[in-house]
Amino acid sequence: MTRTAAAVAVFLLLAVASLFAGVSDLTPxxxxxxxxxxxxxxxxxxxxxxxxVVLAGGSVAIAGLIMQxxxxxxxxxxxxxxxxxxxxxxxLCATLLLPDMPVIVKMMVAAAFALAGAGxxxxxxxxxxxxSPLVTPLVGLMLGNVIGAATSFIAYRYDLLQSxxxxxxxxxxxxxxxxxxxxxxxxxxxALAWFTADxxxxxxxxxxxxxxxxxxxxxxxxxxxxxxxxxxxxxxxxVGMIPFLGLAAPNLASMALGDNMRRAIxxxxxxxxxxxxxxxxxxxxxxxxFEIPIGTxxxxxxxxxxxxxxxxxRFRAG
Amino acid sequence: MIEIRxxxxxxxxxxxxQGVNLTLxxxxxxxxxxxxxxxxxxxxxxxxxxxxxxxxxxLVDGMDVTHAASNALARRLSILRQDNHIAARLTVRDLxxxxxxPHSHGRLTREDGVHVARALEFLGLxxxxxxxxxxxxxxxxxxxxxxxxxxxxxDYILLDEPLNNLDMKHAVGMMQLMRRMADDLGKTIVVxxxxxxxxxxxxxxxxxxxxxxxxxxGAPAAIMTADAMRAIYDIDMHIEEIGGxxxxxxxxxxxxx
Numbered sequence: 001m002t003r004t005a006a007a008v009a010v011f012l013l014l015a016v017a018s019l020f021a022g023v024s025d026l027t028p029x030x031x032x033x034x035x036x037x038x039x040x041x042x043x044x045x046x047x048x049x050x051x052x053v054v055l056a057g058g059s060v061a062i063a064g065l066i067m068q069x070x071x072x073x074x075x076x077x078x079x080x081x082x083x084x085x086x087x088x089x090x091x092l093c094a095t096l097l098l099p100d101m102p103v104i105v106k107m108m109v110a111a112a113f114a115l116a117g118a119g120x121x122x123x124x125x126x127x128x129x130x131x132s133p134l135v136t137p138l139v140g141l142m143l144g145n146v147i148g149a150a151t152s153f154i155a156y157r158y159d160l161l162q163s164x165x166x167x168x169x170x171x172x173x174x175x176x177x178x179x180x181x182x183x184x185x186x187x188x189x190x191a192l193a194w195f196t197a198d199x200x201x202x203x204x205x206x207x208x209x210x211x212x213x214x215x216x217x218x219x220x221x222x223x224x225x226x227x228x229x230x231x232x233x234x235x236x237x238x239v240g241m242i243p244f245l246g247l248a249a250p251n252l253a254s255m256a257l258g259d260n261m262r263r264a265i266x267x268x269x270x271x272x273x274x275x276x277x278x279x280x281x282x283x284x285x286x287x288x289x290f291e292i293p294i295g296t297x298x299x300x301x302x303x304x305x306x307x308x309x310x311x312x313x314r315f316r317a318g
Numbered sequence: 319m320i321e322i323r324x325x326x327x328x329x330x331x332x333x334x335x336q337g338v339n340l341t342l343x344x345x346x347x348x349x350x351x352x353x354x355x356x357x358x359x360x361x362x363x364x365x366x367x368x369x370x371x372x373x374x375x376x377l378v379d380g381m382d383v384t385h386a387a388s389n390a391l392a393r394r395l396s397i398l399r400q401d402n403h404i405a406a407r408l409t410v411r412d413l414x415x416x417x418x419x420p421h422s423h424g425r426l427t428r429e430d431g432v433h434v435a436r437a438l439e440f441l442g443l444x445x446x447x448x449x450x451x452x453x454x455x456x457x458x459x460x461x462x463x464x465x466x467x468x469x470x471x472x473d474y475i476l477l478d479e480p481l482n483n484l485d486m487k488h489a490v491g492m493m494q495l496m497r498r499m500a501d502d503l504g505k506t507i508v509v510x511x512x513x514x515x516x517x518x519x520x521x522x523x524x525x526x527x528x529x530x531x532x533x534x535x536g537a538p539a540a541i542m543t544a545d546a547m548r549a550i551y552d553i554d555m556h557i558e559e560i561g562g563x564x565x566x567x568x569x570x571x572x573x574x575x
Contacts, residue, residue, distance in 0.1 A: 198424030214392025259406035
Protein backbone atom coordinates (compact mmCIF):
# COMPACT_ATOMS: atom_id res chain seq x y z
CA MET A 1 0.00 0.00 0.00
CA THR A 2 2.82 2.41 0.88
CA ARG A 3 4.50 1.50 -2.39
CA THR A 4 1.32 2.35 -4.27
CA ALA A 5 1.14 5.66 -2.42
CA ALA A 6 4.77 6.36 -3.30
CA ALA A 7 4.11 5.56 -6.97
CA VAL A 8 1.12 7.91 -7.00
CA ALA A 9 3.17 10.64 -5.30
CA VAL A 10 6.02 10.34 -7.82
CA PHE A 11 3.49 10.41 -10.64
CA LEU A 12 1.86 13.61 -9.32
CA LEU A 13 5.25 15.21 -8.84
CA LEU A 14 6.20 14.41 -12.42
CA ALA A 15 2.89 15.78 -13.67
CA VAL A 16 3.40 19.08 -11.84
CA ALA A 17 7.00 19.29 -13.04
CA SER A 18 5.77 18.67 -16.59
CA LEU A 19 3.34 21.60 -16.29
CA PHE A 20 6.06 24.04 -15.34
CA ALA A 21 8.95 22.88 -17.50
CA GLY A 22 9.48 24.64 -20.80
CA VAL A 23 11.08 27.48 -22.67
CA SER A 24 8.59 30.21 -21.68
CA ASP A 25 8.79 31.07 -18.05
CA LEU A 26 5.80 29.73 -16.18
CA THR A 27 5.79 29.58 -12.41
CA PRO A 28 3.17 28.24 -10.03
CA UNK A 29 3.25 31.68 -8.36
CA UNK A 30 2.19 33.44 -11.53
CA UNK A 31 -0.70 31.04 -12.08
CA UNK A 32 -1.88 31.38 -8.50
CA UNK A 33 -1.59 35.17 -8.74
CA UNK A 34 -3.98 35.04 -11.69
CA UNK A 35 -1.56 36.34 -14.33
CA UNK A 36 -3.67 36.04 -17.54
CA UNK A 37 -0.66 35.27 -19.78
CA UNK A 38 0.47 32.51 -17.45
CA UNK A 39 -3.01 30.98 -17.25
CA UNK A 40 -3.38 31.15 -21.02
CA UNK A 41 -0.05 29.37 -21.51
CA UNK A 42 -1.03 26.76 -18.97
CA UNK A 43 -4.42 26.07 -20.56
CA UNK A 44 -3.45 26.10 -24.22
CA UNK A 45 -0.07 24.42 -24.13
CA UNK A 46 1.30 23.03 -20.88
CA UNK A 47 -1.80 21.36 -19.48
CA UNK A 48 -2.78 19.81 -22.84
CA UNK A 49 0.75 18.48 -23.22
CA UNK A 50 0.86 17.00 -19.74
CA UNK A 51 -2.60 15.46 -20.13
CA UNK A 52 -1.64 14.08 -23.55
CA VAL A 53 1.50 12.48 -22.14
CA VAL A 54 -0.45 10.91 -19.28
CA LEU A 55 -3.25 9.62 -21.52
CA ALA A 56 -0.91 8.30 -24.20
CA GLY A 57 1.45 6.72 -21.66
CA GLY A 58 -1.38 5.06 -19.74
CA SER A 59 -3.16 3.71 -22.80
CA VAL A 60 -0.02 2.47 -24.55
CA ALA A 61 0.95 0.65 -21.34
CA ILE A 62 -2.47 -1.03 -21.09
CA ALA A 63 -2.37 -1.94 -24.79
CA GLY A 64 1.01 -3.53 -24.17
CA LEU A 65 -0.36 -5.52 -21.25
CA ILE A 66 -3.31 -6.78 -23.32
CA MET A 67 -0.96 -7.76 -26.14
CA GLN A 68 1.28 -9.63 -23.70
CA UNK A 69 -1.64 -11.54 -22.23
CA UNK A 70 -3.16 -12.48 -25.58
CA UNK A 71 0.15 -13.41 -27.22
CA UNK A 72 1.06 -15.17 -23.95
CA UNK A 73 4.46 -13.62 -24.09
CA UNK A 74 6.23 -11.06 -21.93
CA UNK A 75 7.91 -9.35 -24.85
CA UNK A 76 4.90 -8.69 -27.04
CA UNK A 77 3.62 -5.14 -27.36
CA UNK A 78 2.27 -3.05 -30.24
CA UNK A 79 5.76 -2.02 -31.39
CA UNK A 80 7.14 -5.57 -31.24
CA UNK A 81 4.22 -7.20 -33.03
CA UNK A 82 3.89 -5.33 -36.29
CA UNK A 83 0.85 -3.44 -34.96
CA UNK A 84 2.46 0.00 -34.95
CA UNK A 85 3.95 -0.50 -38.41
CA UNK A 86 0.60 -1.64 -39.74
CA UNK A 87 -1.05 1.44 -38.22
CA UNK A 88 1.53 3.67 -39.92
CA UNK A 89 0.90 1.93 -43.22
CA UNK A 90 -2.83 2.46 -42.73
CA UNK A 91 -2.34 6.12 -41.96
CA LEU A 92 -0.17 6.48 -45.05
CA CYS A 93 -2.76 4.78 -47.26
CA ALA A 94 -5.51 6.96 -45.78
CA THR A 95 -3.44 10.09 -46.42
CA LEU A 96 -2.86 9.06 -50.02
CA LEU A 97 -6.27 7.71 -50.91
CA LEU A 98 -8.60 9.74 -48.68
CA PRO A 99 -6.79 13.06 -48.36
CA ASP A 100 -9.95 15.10 -47.74
CA MET A 101 -11.37 12.91 -45.01
CA PRO A 102 -11.31 14.13 -41.41
CA VAL A 103 -8.60 12.81 -39.11
CA ILE A 104 -11.04 10.50 -37.35
CA VAL A 105 -11.72 8.61 -40.59
CA LYS A 106 -8.01 8.28 -41.34
CA MET A 107 -7.52 7.09 -37.81
CA MET A 108 -10.18 4.40 -38.31
CA VAL A 109 -8.37 3.23 -41.44
CA ALA A 110 -5.15 3.11 -39.43
CA ALA A 111 -6.96 1.13 -36.71
CA ALA A 112 -8.26 -1.36 -39.26
CA PHE A 113 -4.73 -1.84 -40.60
CA ALA A 114 -3.38 -2.18 -37.04
CA LEU A 115 -5.98 -4.84 -36.28
CA ALA A 116 -5.04 -6.71 -39.45
CA GLY A 117 -1.37 -6.45 -38.47
CA ALA A 118 -2.02 -7.75 -34.96
CA GLY A 119 -4.19 -10.53 -36.38
CA UNK A 120 -1.46 -11.50 -38.83
CA UNK A 121 1.02 -11.59 -35.94
CA UNK A 122 -1.23 -13.87 -33.90
CA UNK A 123 -1.87 -16.04 -36.95
CA UNK A 124 1.85 -16.48 -37.58
CA UNK A 125 2.42 -17.29 -33.90
CA UNK A 126 -0.23 -20.00 -34.01
CA UNK A 127 1.50 -21.67 -36.97
CA UNK A 128 5.12 -21.77 -35.89
CA UNK A 129 6.70 -23.77 -33.08
CA UNK A 130 7.46 -21.37 -30.23
CA UNK A 131 10.62 -23.07 -29.09
CA SER A 132 11.65 -20.12 -26.97
CA PRO A 133 9.83 -17.10 -25.52
CA LEU A 134 12.17 -14.95 -27.59
CA VAL A 135 10.73 -16.23 -30.85
CA THR A 136 7.54 -14.23 -30.34
CA PRO A 137 9.08 -10.73 -30.30
CA LEU A 138 11.49 -11.74 -33.07
CA VAL A 139 8.56 -12.73 -35.27
CA GLY A 140 6.83 -9.47 -34.40
CA LEU A 141 9.87 -7.32 -35.10
CA MET A 142 10.49 -9.04 -38.44
CA LEU A 143 6.84 -8.70 -39.41
CA GLY A 144 6.98 -5.05 -38.38
CA ASN A 145 10.09 -4.45 -40.45
CA VAL A 146 8.58 -6.06 -43.53
CA ILE A 147 5.48 -3.87 -43.23
CA GLY A 148 7.73 -0.90 -42.41
CA ALA A 149 9.81 -1.45 -45.54
CA ALA A 150 6.72 -1.42 -47.72
CA THR A 151 5.49 1.70 -45.93
CA SER A 152 8.81 3.49 -46.40
CA PHE A 153 8.85 2.62 -50.08
CA ILE A 154 5.38 4.01 -50.66
CA ALA A 155 6.15 7.10 -48.57
CA TYR A 156 9.36 7.64 -50.53
CA ARG A 157 7.55 7.40 -53.86
CA TYR A 158 4.89 9.90 -52.80
CA ASP A 159 7.17 12.24 -50.92
CA LEU A 160 5.56 11.53 -47.55
CA LEU A 161 8.60 10.42 -45.59
CA GLN A 162 8.23 13.38 -43.26
CA SER A 163 4.70 12.45 -42.25
CA UNK A 164 5.88 8.90 -41.73
CA UNK A 165 8.62 10.09 -39.41
CA UNK A 166 6.03 11.99 -37.38
CA UNK A 167 3.99 8.82 -36.82
CA UNK A 168 6.91 6.59 -36.06
CA UNK A 169 8.63 8.83 -33.54
CA UNK A 170 6.54 10.00 -30.62
CA UNK A 171 6.76 13.71 -29.92
CA UNK A 172 4.62 15.85 -27.65
CA UNK A 173 6.16 19.21 -28.53
CA UNK A 174 3.42 20.09 -30.99
CA UNK A 175 0.55 19.30 -28.63
CA UNK A 176 -1.83 22.20 -28.12
CA UNK A 177 -5.42 22.42 -27.00
CA UNK A 178 -7.61 20.95 -29.74
CA UNK A 179 -4.93 18.64 -31.09
CA UNK A 180 -4.78 15.82 -28.63
CA UNK A 181 -8.39 15.16 -27.57
CA UNK A 182 -8.50 11.86 -29.46
CA UNK A 183 -6.25 10.52 -26.73
CA UNK A 184 -9.16 10.71 -24.28
CA UNK A 185 -10.95 8.18 -26.47
CA UNK A 186 -7.81 6.02 -26.57
CA UNK A 187 -7.61 6.09 -22.80
CA UNK A 188 -11.32 5.33 -22.42
CA UNK A 189 -10.88 2.30 -24.69
CA UNK A 190 -7.89 1.12 -22.70
CA ALA A 191 -9.86 1.60 -19.50
CA LEU A 192 -12.61 -0.56 -21.00
CA ALA A 193 -10.13 -3.40 -20.72
CA TRP A 194 -10.39 -3.09 -16.96
CA PHE A 195 -14.08 -3.99 -17.07
CA THR A 196 -13.29 -7.11 -19.07
CA ALA A 197 -10.11 -7.85 -17.14
CA ASP A 198 -11.21 -11.34 -16.08
CA UNK A 199 -12.05 -12.41 -19.60
CA UNK A 200 -8.74 -11.10 -20.91
CA UNK A 201 -6.82 -12.86 -18.13
CA UNK A 202 -8.60 -16.16 -18.81
CA UNK A 203 -7.81 -15.77 -22.52
CA UNK A 204 -4.21 -15.19 -21.45
CA UNK A 205 -4.19 -18.71 -19.99
CA UNK A 206 -4.63 -20.10 -23.48
CA UNK A 207 -7.35 -21.46 -25.71
CA UNK A 208 -7.86 -24.76 -23.89
CA UNK A 209 -8.24 -23.07 -20.53
CA UNK A 210 -10.67 -20.58 -22.01
CA UNK A 211 -12.85 -23.20 -23.69
CA UNK A 212 -12.83 -25.32 -20.54
CA UNK A 213 -14.15 -22.31 -18.63
CA UNK A 214 -16.81 -21.72 -21.26
CA UNK A 215 -15.28 -18.52 -22.63
CA UNK A 216 -15.64 -17.63 -26.29
CA UNK A 217 -11.89 -17.47 -26.92
CA UNK A 218 -12.02 -16.07 -30.45
CA UNK A 219 -14.38 -13.30 -29.45
CA UNK A 220 -12.22 -12.23 -26.50
CA UNK A 221 -9.13 -12.37 -28.70
CA UNK A 222 -10.78 -10.17 -31.30
CA UNK A 223 -12.05 -7.78 -28.63
CA UNK A 224 -8.64 -7.46 -26.99
CA UNK A 225 -6.79 -7.01 -30.27
CA UNK A 226 -9.34 -4.40 -31.33
CA UNK A 227 -8.61 -2.34 -28.24
CA UNK A 228 -4.87 -2.67 -28.91
CA UNK A 229 -5.35 -1.67 -32.56
CA UNK A 230 -7.57 1.36 -31.78
CA UNK A 231 -5.28 2.63 -29.05
CA UNK A 232 -2.22 2.17 -31.24
CA UNK A 233 -3.83 3.95 -34.18
CA UNK A 234 -4.96 6.88 -32.03
CA UNK A 235 -1.61 7.33 -30.34
CA UNK A 236 0.32 6.94 -33.60
CA UNK A 237 -1.82 9.52 -35.38
CA UNK A 238 -1.82 12.11 -32.58
CA VAL A 239 1.68 11.94 -31.12
CA GLY A 240 3.51 9.14 -32.90
CA MET A 241 4.68 5.88 -31.47
CA ILE A 242 6.35 5.58 -28.11
CA PRO A 243 8.48 2.45 -28.32
CA PHE A 244 9.08 0.05 -25.42
CA LEU A 245 6.58 1.78 -23.14
CA GLY A 246 4.03 -0.98 -23.66
CA LEU A 247 6.74 -3.42 -22.72
CA ALA A 248 8.34 -1.73 -19.73
CA ALA A 249 5.25 -0.65 -17.79
CA PRO A 250 3.39 -4.00 -17.81
CA ASN A 251 6.54 -5.92 -16.93
CA LEU A 252 7.31 -3.67 -13.99
CA ALA A 253 3.70 -3.92 -12.81
CA SER A 254 3.78 -7.69 -13.22
CA MET A 255 6.86 -7.99 -11.04
CA ALA A 256 5.05 -6.17 -8.27
CA LEU A 257 1.52 -7.54 -8.55
CA GLY A 258 1.47 -10.41 -11.03
CA ASP A 259 -0.69 -10.59 -14.12
CA ASN A 260 -4.22 -10.86 -12.84
CA MET A 261 -5.39 -8.00 -15.01
CA ARG A 262 -7.99 -6.74 -12.59
CA ARG A 263 -5.14 -5.84 -10.26
CA ALA A 264 -2.46 -5.15 -12.85
CA ILE A 265 -4.28 -2.66 -15.10
CA UNK A 266 -4.40 0.35 -12.72
CA UNK A 267 -0.74 0.03 -11.76
CA UNK A 268 0.29 -0.58 -15.38
CA UNK A 269 -1.50 2.58 -16.47
CA UNK A 270 0.07 4.57 -13.63
CA UNK A 271 3.57 3.30 -14.43
CA UNK A 272 3.05 3.89 -18.15
CA UNK A 273 1.92 7.47 -17.56
CA UNK A 274 4.75 8.05 -15.08
CA UNK A 275 7.42 6.67 -17.42
CA UNK A 276 6.06 8.73 -20.30
CA UNK A 277 6.08 11.88 -18.14
CA UNK A 278 9.63 11.20 -16.99
CA UNK A 279 10.90 10.59 -20.53
CA UNK A 280 9.08 13.60 -21.94
CA UNK A 281 10.40 15.78 -19.13
CA UNK A 282 13.94 14.48 -19.52
CA UNK A 283 13.75 15.08 -23.27
CA UNK A 284 12.84 18.69 -22.57
CA UNK A 285 15.64 19.22 -20.07
CA UNK A 286 18.78 17.41 -21.30
CA UNK A 287 19.29 19.65 -24.32
CA UNK A 288 17.49 22.76 -23.05
CA UNK A 289 16.16 24.89 -24.72
CA PHE A 290 15.87 22.30 -27.48
CA GLU A 291 13.79 19.16 -27.19
CA ILE A 292 14.55 15.51 -27.70
CA PRO A 293 11.33 13.72 -28.71
CA ILE A 294 9.90 11.17 -26.29
CA GLY A 295 10.18 8.47 -28.94
CA THR A 296 13.95 8.83 -28.91
CA UNK A 297 14.19 9.15 -25.11
CA UNK A 298 11.95 6.14 -24.57
CA UNK A 299 13.90 4.24 -27.22
CA UNK A 300 17.09 4.71 -25.23
CA UNK A 301 15.67 4.11 -21.76
CA UNK A 302 13.24 1.44 -22.91
CA UNK A 303 15.82 -0.61 -24.78
CA UNK A 304 18.01 -0.72 -21.67
CA UNK A 305 15.00 -1.89 -19.67
CA UNK A 306 14.18 -4.41 -22.40
CA UNK A 307 17.69 -5.86 -22.19
CA UNK A 308 17.43 -6.03 -18.43
CA UNK A 309 14.18 -7.97 -18.73
CA UNK A 310 15.64 -10.24 -21.43
CA UNK A 311 18.57 -11.16 -19.25
CA UNK A 312 16.54 -11.31 -16.06
CA UNK A 313 16.28 -14.75 -14.57
CA ARG A 314 12.53 -15.00 -14.25
CA PHE A 315 12.17 -15.20 -18.02
CA ARG A 316 14.68 -17.93 -18.60
CA ALA A 317 12.15 -20.65 -17.97
CA GLY A 318 9.76 -18.92 -20.31
CA MET B 319 -23.53 -40.38 -18.35
CA ILE B 320 -21.21 -39.76 -21.27
CA GLU B 321 -22.37 -41.30 -24.54
CA ILE B 322 -19.86 -41.57 -27.34
CA ARG B 323 -21.47 -42.46 -30.66
CA UNK B 324 -19.40 -43.56 -33.62
CA UNK B 325 -16.80 -40.86 -33.03
CA UNK B 326 -13.99 -40.50 -35.53
CA UNK B 327 -11.06 -38.16 -35.76
CA UNK B 328 -8.75 -37.95 -38.72
CA UNK B 329 -6.00 -35.64 -39.79
CA UNK B 330 -5.81 -35.93 -43.56
CA UNK B 331 -5.33 -39.61 -44.29
CA UNK B 332 -4.38 -40.55 -40.74
CA UNK B 333 -7.30 -41.64 -38.60
CA UNK B 334 -6.49 -41.49 -34.88
CA UNK B 335 -9.89 -42.40 -33.50
CA GLN B 336 -11.89 -44.85 -35.57
CA GLY B 337 -15.57 -45.08 -34.82
CA VAL B 338 -15.61 -45.33 -31.04
CA ASN B 339 -18.91 -46.28 -29.41
CA LEU B 340 -18.78 -46.11 -25.66
CA THR B 341 -20.92 -45.26 -22.69
CA LEU B 342 -19.21 -44.03 -19.56
CA UNK B 343 -21.39 -44.40 -16.49
CA UNK B 344 -22.04 -41.59 -14.07
CA UNK B 345 -19.97 -41.68 -10.90
CA UNK B 346 -16.72 -43.37 -10.03
CA UNK B 347 -13.32 -43.28 -11.66
CA UNK B 348 -12.93 -44.46 -15.24
CA UNK B 349 -9.38 -44.97 -16.50
CA UNK B 350 -8.58 -44.90 -20.20
CA UNK B 351 -5.47 -46.91 -20.91
CA UNK B 352 -3.57 -48.03 -23.98
CA UNK B 353 -0.24 -47.73 -25.77
CA UNK B 354 1.12 -44.50 -27.22
CA UNK B 355 -0.87 -43.30 -30.20
CA UNK B 356 -3.96 -45.30 -29.25
CA UNK B 357 -6.13 -42.18 -29.40
CA UNK B 358 -6.80 -41.94 -25.66
CA UNK B 359 -5.96 -38.28 -25.25
CA UNK B 360 -7.62 -37.40 -28.53
CA UNK B 361 -10.85 -39.03 -27.37
CA UNK B 362 -10.68 -37.31 -23.98
CA UNK B 363 -9.98 -33.96 -25.61
CA UNK B 364 -13.00 -34.42 -27.91
CA UNK B 365 -15.24 -35.23 -24.92
CA UNK B 366 -13.99 -32.00 -23.39
CA UNK B 367 -14.84 -30.17 -26.68
CA UNK B 368 -11.31 -28.80 -26.99
CA UNK B 369 -10.96 -30.64 -30.29
CA UNK B 370 -13.71 -30.98 -32.90
CA UNK B 371 -14.49 -34.52 -34.03
CA UNK B 372 -14.47 -35.47 -37.70
CA UNK B 373 -17.76 -37.33 -37.34
CA UNK B 374 -19.93 -38.80 -34.64
CA UNK B 375 -21.53 -37.38 -31.57
CA UNK B 376 -20.70 -37.08 -27.87
CA LEU B 377 -23.41 -36.43 -25.31
CA VAL B 378 -22.72 -35.47 -21.71
CA ASP B 379 -25.92 -35.87 -19.71
CA GLY B 380 -27.75 -35.51 -23.00
CA MET B 381 -25.92 -32.29 -24.01
CA ASP B 382 -24.19 -32.53 -27.37
CA VAL B 383 -20.67 -31.21 -26.72
CA THR B 384 -20.36 -29.84 -30.25
CA HIS B 385 -23.52 -27.78 -30.16
CA ALA B 386 -24.32 -27.09 -26.51
CA ALA B 387 -23.51 -23.61 -25.17
CA SER B 388 -19.90 -23.71 -24.08
CA ASN B 389 -20.70 -21.78 -20.96
CA ALA B 390 -23.40 -24.24 -19.90
CA LEU B 391 -21.04 -27.15 -20.56
CA ALA B 392 -18.38 -25.47 -18.44
CA ARG B 393 -20.66 -25.90 -15.43
CA ARG B 394 -21.08 -29.60 -16.17
CA LEU B 395 -17.71 -30.77 -17.34
CA SER B 396 -14.14 -29.67 -16.87
CA ILE B 397 -11.00 -30.89 -18.59
CA LEU B 398 -7.35 -30.57 -17.68
CA ARG B 399 -4.77 -31.34 -20.34
CA GLN B 400 -1.23 -32.43 -19.67
CA ASP B 401 0.82 -29.46 -20.75
CA ASN B 402 -0.51 -26.50 -18.89
CA HIS B 403 2.08 -23.90 -19.57
CA ILE B 404 0.96 -20.57 -18.20
CA ALA B 405 3.01 -17.56 -19.22
CA ALA B 406 1.04 -15.16 -17.03
CA ARG B 407 2.21 -14.54 -13.50
CA LEU B 408 -0.74 -15.58 -11.38
CA THR B 409 -1.04 -16.58 -7.75
CA VAL B 410 -2.39 -20.00 -6.83
CA ARG B 411 -5.51 -18.33 -5.47
CA ASP B 412 -6.02 -16.38 -8.74
CA LEU B 413 -5.79 -19.55 -10.79
CA UNK B 414 -8.10 -21.52 -8.53
CA UNK B 415 -10.59 -18.64 -8.43
CA UNK B 416 -10.79 -18.69 -12.24
CA UNK B 417 -12.39 -22.10 -11.80
CA UNK B 418 -15.45 -20.12 -10.67
CA UNK B 419 -15.56 -18.22 -13.96
CA PRO B 420 -18.37 -20.33 -15.50
CA HIS B 421 -20.49 -19.65 -12.42
CA SER B 422 -19.69 -16.05 -11.60
CA HIS B 423 -18.00 -14.53 -14.68
CA GLY B 424 -15.38 -12.88 -12.57
CA ARG B 425 -17.60 -11.25 -9.97
CA LEU B 426 -16.80 -13.58 -7.11
CA THR B 427 -19.60 -13.99 -4.63
CA ARG B 428 -19.20 -15.14 -1.06
CA GLU B 429 -20.23 -18.62 -2.17
CA ASP B 430 -17.45 -18.59 -4.75
CA GLY B 431 -15.01 -17.66 -2.00
CA VAL B 432 -16.11 -20.74 -0.06
CA HIS B 433 -15.50 -22.91 -3.12
CA VAL B 434 -12.04 -21.44 -3.62
CA ALA B 435 -11.09 -22.00 0.01
CA ARG B 436 -12.45 -25.55 -0.10
CA ALA B 437 -10.56 -26.42 -3.29
CA LEU B 438 -7.31 -25.03 -1.86
CA GLU B 439 -7.86 -27.03 1.30
CA PHE B 440 -8.74 -30.17 -0.64
CA LEU B 441 -5.44 -30.05 -2.51
CA GLY B 442 -3.42 -28.98 0.52
CA LEU B 443 -2.54 -25.66 -1.06
CA UNK B 444 -3.91 -23.25 1.52
CA UNK B 445 -0.46 -22.23 2.75
CA UNK B 446 0.67 -21.59 -0.84
CA UNK B 447 -2.41 -19.63 -1.90
CA UNK B 448 -0.63 -16.32 -2.31
CA UNK B 449 2.46 -17.69 -4.03
CA UNK B 450 2.95 -17.12 -7.74
CA UNK B 451 2.71 -20.21 -9.93
CA UNK B 452 6.21 -19.68 -11.31
CA UNK B 453 7.58 -20.01 -7.78
CA UNK B 454 6.17 -23.50 -7.26
CA UNK B 455 7.58 -26.94 -7.92
CA UNK B 456 6.15 -28.99 -10.78
CA UNK B 457 4.07 -31.12 -8.42
CA UNK B 458 2.64 -28.12 -6.60
CA UNK B 459 1.76 -26.45 -9.88
CA UNK B 460 0.03 -29.61 -11.06
CA UNK B 461 -2.00 -29.64 -7.86
CA UNK B 462 -2.89 -25.98 -8.37
CA UNK B 463 -4.31 -26.83 -11.79
CA UNK B 464 -6.31 -29.69 -10.34
CA UNK B 465 -7.53 -27.35 -7.60
CA UNK B 466 -8.87 -25.04 -10.29
CA UNK B 467 -10.80 -27.91 -11.82
CA UNK B 468 -12.11 -28.93 -8.39
CA UNK B 469 -13.17 -25.32 -7.83
CA UNK B 470 -15.02 -25.37 -11.13
CA UNK B 471 -17.20 -27.91 -9.34
CA UNK B 472 -18.47 -29.83 -12.36
CA ASP B 473 -20.12 -33.23 -12.27
CA TYR B 474 -17.63 -34.58 -14.80
CA ILE B 475 -13.89 -34.09 -14.51
CA LEU B 476 -11.60 -35.18 -17.35
CA LEU B 477 -7.90 -35.47 -16.63
CA ASP B 478 -5.28 -36.20 -19.26
CA GLU B 479 -2.29 -38.01 -17.75
CA PRO B 480 -2.33 -36.10 -14.48
CA LEU B 481 0.50 -38.21 -13.09
CA ASN B 482 2.99 -36.84 -15.61
CA ASN B 483 5.96 -35.25 -13.87
CA LEU B 484 4.82 -36.37 -10.45
CA ASP B 485 7.04 -38.43 -8.17
CA MET B 486 5.64 -41.59 -6.57
CA LYS B 487 4.38 -39.87 -3.46
CA HIS B 488 2.57 -37.17 -5.40
CA ALA B 489 1.29 -39.67 -7.95
CA VAL B 490 -0.30 -41.72 -5.17
CA GLY B 491 -1.64 -38.50 -3.65
CA MET B 492 -3.21 -37.54 -6.99
CA MET B 493 -4.88 -40.95 -7.38
CA GLN B 494 -6.20 -40.80 -3.80
CA LEU B 495 -7.54 -37.38 -4.58
CA MET B 496 -9.46 -38.70 -7.58
CA ARG B 497 -10.95 -41.39 -5.35
CA ARG B 498 -11.99 -38.78 -2.81
CA MET B 499 -13.52 -36.60 -5.51
CA ALA B 500 -15.53 -39.57 -6.72
CA ASP B 501 -16.44 -41.01 -3.30
CA ASP B 502 -16.85 -37.88 -1.15
CA LEU B 503 -17.97 -35.30 -3.70
CA GLY B 504 -19.83 -37.63 -6.08
CA LYS B 505 -17.86 -36.55 -9.15
CA THR B 506 -17.42 -38.61 -12.28
CA ILE B 507 -13.73 -38.84 -13.08
CA VAL B 508 -12.40 -39.88 -16.48
CA VAL B 509 -8.65 -40.11 -16.53
CA UNK B 510 -6.06 -41.11 -19.11
CA UNK B 511 -3.39 -43.18 -17.39
CA UNK B 512 -0.19 -44.80 -18.52
CA UNK B 513 0.54 -46.68 -15.34
CA UNK B 514 -1.58 -49.78 -15.55
CA UNK B 515 -1.16 -50.59 -11.87
CA UNK B 516 -2.53 -47.24 -10.76
CA UNK B 517 -5.54 -47.90 -12.99
CA UNK B 518 -5.91 -51.35 -11.46
CA UNK B 519 -5.74 -50.09 -7.87
CA UNK B 520 -7.83 -46.93 -8.11
CA UNK B 521 -10.26 -47.14 -11.04
CA UNK B 522 -13.78 -48.53 -11.00
CA UNK B 523 -13.81 -49.07 -14.76
CA UNK B 524 -11.04 -49.43 -17.29
CA UNK B 525 -11.40 -48.66 -20.98
CA UNK B 526 -8.53 -49.98 -23.08
CA UNK B 527 -7.80 -48.43 -26.48
CA UNK B 528 -5.48 -49.43 -29.25
CA UNK B 529 -5.11 -48.09 -32.80
CA UNK B 530 -7.99 -45.69 -32.32
CA UNK B 531 -10.46 -48.31 -31.11
CA UNK B 532 -11.80 -49.48 -27.79
CA UNK B 533 -10.64 -53.08 -27.55
CA UNK B 534 -11.49 -53.96 -23.95
CA UNK B 535 -13.58 -52.48 -21.20
CA GLY B 536 -14.66 -53.58 -17.77
CA ALA B 537 -13.77 -53.71 -14.11
CA PRO B 538 -10.03 -53.81 -13.25
CA ALA B 539 -10.28 -57.51 -12.38
CA ALA B 540 -11.52 -58.27 -15.90
CA ILE B 541 -8.89 -56.17 -17.67
CA MET B 542 -5.92 -57.12 -15.52
CA THR B 543 -5.24 -60.45 -17.17
CA ALA B 544 -2.20 -61.58 -19.07
CA ASP B 545 -4.31 -62.11 -22.19
CA ALA B 546 -5.84 -58.67 -22.15
CA MET B 547 -2.48 -57.02 -21.49
CA ARG B 548 -0.95 -58.80 -24.45
CA ALA B 549 -3.82 -57.69 -26.66
CA ILE B 550 -3.56 -54.10 -25.48
CA TYR B 551 0.17 -53.51 -25.06
CA ASP B 552 1.80 -56.35 -26.92
CA ILE B 553 3.82 -57.37 -23.91
CA ASP B 554 3.86 -60.34 -21.61
CA MET B 555 2.68 -59.37 -18.20
CA HIS B 556 2.73 -61.41 -15.08
CA ILE B 557 -0.34 -60.57 -12.99
CA GLU B 558 -0.08 -61.06 -9.27
CA GLU B 559 -2.66 -60.38 -6.61
CA ILE B 560 -1.13 -58.35 -3.81
CA GLY B 561 -3.25 -57.15 -0.90
CA GLY B 562 -6.43 -57.54 -2.92
CA UNK B 563 -5.13 -55.53 -5.92
CA UNK B 564 -4.11 -57.05 -9.21
CA UNK B 565 -0.63 -55.88 -10.05
CA UNK B 566 1.03 -56.40 -13.41
CA UNK B 567 4.76 -57.06 -13.53
CA UNK B 568 6.30 -56.44 -16.92
CA UNK B 569 9.74 -54.98 -16.35
CA UNK B 570 11.64 -57.89 -17.90
CA UNK B 571 10.51 -59.12 -21.28
CA UNK B 572 11.94 -62.09 -23.14
CA UNK B 573 14.30 -60.92 -25.86
CA UNK B 574 12.59 -60.82 -29.28
CA UNK B 575 14.02 -60.81 -32.72
